[in-house]
Amino acid sequence: MKNLIKTKVYPVLMAFPMIMAVGCSDFLEEADPSNITADSYFKTAEHAESAVYSIYSSLRDVRGGSYGGSPWLMLEFATGLADSDLGQADNSNIIRNLTNTSDNAYGKAYWDSSYQGIANANLAIANIPGIEMDANEKNQLLGEARFLRAYYYYNLVRIFGSVPLLTDPIDLSSEDLYAPQAKVENIYSQIVEDLVEAESSGLPFNDATGKVTLGAVKSLLSSVYLTMAGYPLQKGDEYYQKAAEKAKEVIDSGEYDLFPSYGDLHDPEKNNIGENIFMVQYEAFVDPSNWQPLIIPYNMNISAYSEQTGAIYANQEFINSYDPDDKRVAEKEFYYTTYTSKFDRTDTIVLGGHFLYKHFDIVANLETASSDLNWDLIRYAEVLLIYAEASNEVSGPTPEAYNAINSIRTRAELPELSGLGKDQFREAVWKEKWHELSYENVTWFDMVRLRKALNVSTGDFEDFVGHEFAYGPTLTERELLFPIPTDELRNNVNLVQNPGY
Numbered sequence: 059m060k061n062l063i064k065t066k067v068y069p070v071l072m073a074f075p076m077i078m079a080v081g082c083s084d085f086l087e088e089a090d091p092s093n094i095t096a097d098s099y100f101k102t103a104e105h106a107e108s109a110v111y112s113i114y115s116s117l118r119d120v121r122g123g124s125y126g127g128s129p130w131l132m133l134e135f136a137t138g139l140a141d142s143d144l145g146q147a148d149n150s151n152i153i154r155n156l157t158n159t160s161d162n163a164y165g166k167a168y169w170d171s172s173y174q175g176i177a178n179a180n181l182a183i184a185n186i187p188g189i190e191m192d193a194n195e196k197n198q199l200l201g202e203a204r205f206l207r208a209y210y211y212y213n214l215v216r217i218f219g220s221v222p223l224l225t226d227p228i229d230l231s232s233e234d235l236y237a238p239q240a241k242v243e244n245i246y247s248q249i250v251e252d253l254v255e256a257e258s259s260g261l262p263f264n265d266a267t268g269k270v271t272l273g274a275v276k277s278l279l280s281s282v283y284l285t286m287a288g289y290p291l292q293k294g295d296e297y298y299q300k301a302a303e304k305a306k307e308v309i310d311s312g313e314y315d316l317f318p319s320y321g322d323l324h325d326p327e328k329n330n331i332g333e334n335i336f337m338v339q340y341e342a343f344v345d346p347s348n349w350q351p352l353i354i355p356y357n358m359n360i361s362a363y364s365e366q367t368g369a370i371y372a373n374q375e376f377i378n379s380y381d382p383d384d385k386r387v388a389e390k391e392f393y394y395t396t397y398t399s400k401f402d403r404t405d406t407i408v409l410g411g412h413f414l415y416k417h418f419d420i421v422a423n424l425e426t427a428s429s430d431l432n433w434d435l436i437r438y439a440e441v442l443l444i445y446a447e448a449s450n451e452v453s454g455p456t457p458e459a460y461n462a463i464n465s466i467r468t469r470a471e472l473p474e475l476s477g478l479g480k481d482q483f484r485e486a487v488w489k490e491k492w493h494e495l496s497y498e499n500v501t502w503f504d505m506v507r508l509r510k511a512l513n514v515s516t517g518d519f520e521d522f523v524g525h526e527f528a529y530g531p532t533l534t535e536r537e538l539l540f541p542i543p544t545d546e547l548r549n550n551v552n553l554v555q556n557p558g559y
Contacts, residue, residue, distance in 0.1 A: 096227065100185035103195060109182040110199045113206045116175030117338045120167050121433055122348035124365045129167035131352070131370055133217075133502045136537065138527030139376040139514070140497070141411065143356040143368030150369065156531040160541035160559050168217055169543050172210040173224075179207035180227045194260055201259025202270040205278065208252035209435075212282060215245040216503055219290075219539045219556060223248060238552040246286055253279045264313040266330045268432070273313055274336035277436045280304035280444050287451070288507035298451040305445035308335075309462070314438040316469055320391045323416055329432040333439065337432035342422065347429045350422055353414040358407055360397040362427040372412040372497070375514040375528035380493055385471040392416045392496065414497050439466055439494050447487045455483040463487055466494055485519055488512070506538055534558070 099105055120129035127147030134140045135154040142150055149164045158165075182203040186196060207225075214221045223240035225248065226232075253275055261272045280301045287297035308314065314335060322328045330337055340347035354361045356368025377387055386392040393412040399405040403424075422429035446462040453459075455478055463486065464474040470493075475486055492501055492512050505511050511525035511533065512518075526532045536558030547553050 096181055096185055100189055103189065103191035106182070106186045106189050106191060106196065106199050109178070109186065110202050113175050113178045113182060113203055114339070116171045116178070116210070117206075117435070118340075118345075119171035119174070120164075121338060123369070124351050125367055127164070127369055128349060128352055129164040129171075130349070130499055132162075132164035132168070132540070133499045134370060134497055136502045136540075137505060138511070138525075138529070138531070138533075139373050139501065140370050141373055141529075142370055143411075147369060154531075156527075156533065156537060158537075158541065158559075160544040160547070160555065162541070162543075165217070165540050166543040166545060168213065168540075169546060172214045175210045176207055176224060177228065179203045179210070180225060183207070183225075184227050197259045198261050201256040201261045201275070204252040204256040204259070205270045205275050208249045208256070208282075209278060211245055211249050211252075212278070215242055215249070216285065216506065217540050218542055220554075221245065221542075222550075222553075236550045236552050239554065243291060246282070246291065249282055250279070250286075253282065263311055268330045268337060268339040270336065273308055273311065274436055276304045276308050277335050277441050280308070280441060280448070281436075284444050284448055285503070285507045287448070289509050295452055298448040301448035302445055302452060305441050305448065306458075308438075308441050309445060314441070316438060316442075316465060318469075320386065320416065320469075323434070323437075324418055324420075324431060326419065326421075326430045326432070329430070333437050334432070334434055335438055335441070336436040337434050340430050340432055342426060342428040342430035346422075347419070347431050347433065349417060349433070350419055350429050350431075353417050354423070355397075355409045355411070355413055358397075358409055359400050360407055360409075361400060361423040362425055363423065364427070370497070371414065373514070373528055374412065376496070377412050379512065379514040379517060381472060383471065384493065385469070386493060387412075390415050394418065416497070434498060437498075440491075440500065442466060443487055443491045443494065447484065447491075450480060450483050450487065454480045459483070463490055466490060470494075488519060489517070509538075 100109065122128060125144065125146060127144060127150040131150050132153055135150055140154070142154065144150065149162050152158050152162065183200060186200055189196065220239035220242055222237035223245050224234055224237060228234055256275045257272065261270060261275065263272045265271045283297045283301035283304060286293045287301060315332060317323060317328065317333045322332065328334065351363050351365035351367050352369035354363060354366040354368070357366055360366070372393055377393065380387045389395060392415060394409070394415040395412055396406050396408050399407055419429040419431040422431070442462040442465060446459045449456055449459045460475060467474060467490065478486060488508070488510070489512065491504060495501065505522055509522045510519045511522050513520050514528055522533055522538065523535050524532060539556045541559035542553055542555055547555060
């Protein structure tokens, strides 16, 4: 069973968000928006539940798109590892060419959707404690809200750096309506505080409905600690230790495991189970996932979708950086280079590039043009690699660290690693992460926290600043952050643009 959330929300900071939740086939009717305020709404357990559902809805906002591209592509083109055949997607092209500006609609979508989610989380966290309802259910809902608020701030602080830190509901009379930017360290402190609170909220360790779980909380906390150990905070060994401990708690729980087949990663039947720790939820024909047209080659007529945009595919140079024997680059594992014609499924078309099979809904593309494939935000492979990296920084390559990385290499049909020094093991984990979590909105975040980038020609890691993409542009210090959107600077005079924009 899938727990799906739909929300109609009014602009952040302007009005109380109207909430409509969808759970299986049950619908909550939306009340007259002119009659609802926070004070009048938060009265029952159902109100609390629907308020928390509204927080989830912002997770979807950066995933969709068509011929104009999509916000999630922002984090992929910034790596220099993605190509596109979608010439009219200017927002993609200026990122890919490192000529990005504050007018880019992708950055605006990340900013708006994150603060929309934060606004809904703040309302829930402020008002649910006053509702008379089962105490365990109340605590769990507050845990979900705190996790989601932490997740949105984690994206904001990594993408934009110093941003306003709002933890209370805001309206037009609030002192924080035009809040200044908070220190990056203070934002991370709030993220950790929320996640630690969520850890003790009584959430189940695992849950196939798609809601936040204790496993998701600990997994995200391990990622946060890993980032805090690196740039920009550089908190070092203490936080590598914290990251390793949280990742180990997830591993030792026995609740998750790697899928035996890469095909399971894009099988809707495997949503919210197995390797999938936390996902954005979709349902075909009701609230379908909408990135399929982006990963289909441009007008090659292979899909039931009418829109086939070729918006993103892998650089050939990045594909060449894999070991030739790596199963992940075998046909229709992580990538696909051929597919059948929608006019004749016995006719195979050569596509001219390595497109993203790991996100490809087979049934939707062959038959329905409506996908219920969820999007992975946290999967178990990442937790294993967090553990391997963090524990190596503290203790060098231990047997447990080898087990973590080698379980991923074994699935890829690669030889197990052994006998490596600390520095060798570190770069082996980085490379495994680049190859395993490719095009999942992970790689750019790793580049920034490490200040390193993979040279796809040599296979070595080099400094972020000065790293040259395979197709020419060179990263500068400016690209360590994205620009604060122009509209936000106009609306809030207390904001200061990031350097170089």
